[in-house]
Amino acid sequence: MSDTIGQLAYKPCQPDLEDPCLSTQPPGYEELTACLNANHSDLTAAERHAVVCGILSCQSSLNGDEWSRRILSGELEAEPGENPIGSHLHEQDVEMVKRLITETTTQLDDPELGFFPLLPDDDDSIEERSAAxxxxxxxxxxxxxxxxLKEFKHLSEQAQEFARDIVEISGLEVASEESEANEEAFFEVVEYLRMGVLMMRDEILPSDNAPAKGEPPHRTIH
Known part of the structure; x- marks a missing residue:
């Protein structure tokens, strides 16, 4: 890896003014995890948020309704058919993920570099956070x-190095020991990811890129 290492019990929403599901704020890690579990998702909250970030590194915006249904249903690569994708989902759950997509887009566009990966809270164990x-x-x-993004070879050397580091981090052994050294290493990697994602988006995203239409291209990374 580079030497330069540059952070939410669920229920369907009810018409209650105090119900957090009705909030206009984006879901936190535990809230999103509970929502995904209730919808039998095979990917974690961290993975779902990262999928959104990866797509938004290549496309300037997403169709929030279309992609929130894809995220919840797991039909990320499904072609539009006779039945709408995710038609069985609770609309309140769809709205929650739409808020996540909106907030993620806002963070990635923030000139003050306000983007952060969605990960477990700092109070959770280093093992859980490292796995996420x-x-x-x-x-x-x-x-x-x-x-x-079909391949990395046309990117700058810095972007290619970041892509290689992402692959390496995804396969690292999960830290289990609670120690100051592990905490420092964790936050250094989070900061590196944070800045690297912003760098990748700046490099990949064309200025005239159109919003995603909800039909992801069937391509693989080489």
């Missing part, structure tokens, strides 16, 4: 593929 970090990297690579 590896999952996030795996999801980001998948998102780049869904976004249309």
């Amino acid at each position: 970090l590896s999952e996030w990297c795996h999801g980001y690579l998948y998102g780049l593929s869904l976004g249309g």
Whole structure:
């Protein structure tokens, strides 16, 4: 890896003013995890957020309704058919993920560099956070593929190095020992990912790129 290492019990929403599901704020890690579990998702909250980040590294915006249904249903590569994708989902759950997509887009566009990977809270164990970090990297690579990035060789050397580091981090052994050294290493890697994702988006994203239409191209990363 580079020497330069540059951070949410679920229920369907009810019409209650105090229900957090009705919030206009994006879901946190535990809330998104509970929502995904309720919808029998095979990917974690970290992976789902990273998929969104990967696609948004290649496309300027996403169709929030289309992609929130894809994220929840797991039909990330499904072709539009007779039945709408994710037609069985609770609309409140769809709205939650739409808020996540909107907030992620806002963070990635933030000139003050306000983007952060969605990971477990700092109070969670280093083992849980490290596992989620590896999952996030795996999801980001998948998102780049869904976004249309066919290969890395046409990117700058810096971007290629970051892509190689992402692959390496996704396969790292999960840290289990609670220590100051592991905490420092974890936050250094998170910061490296944070800045690297912003760098990749700046390099990949054309200025005239059109919003995603909800039909991800079937491409693979080489």
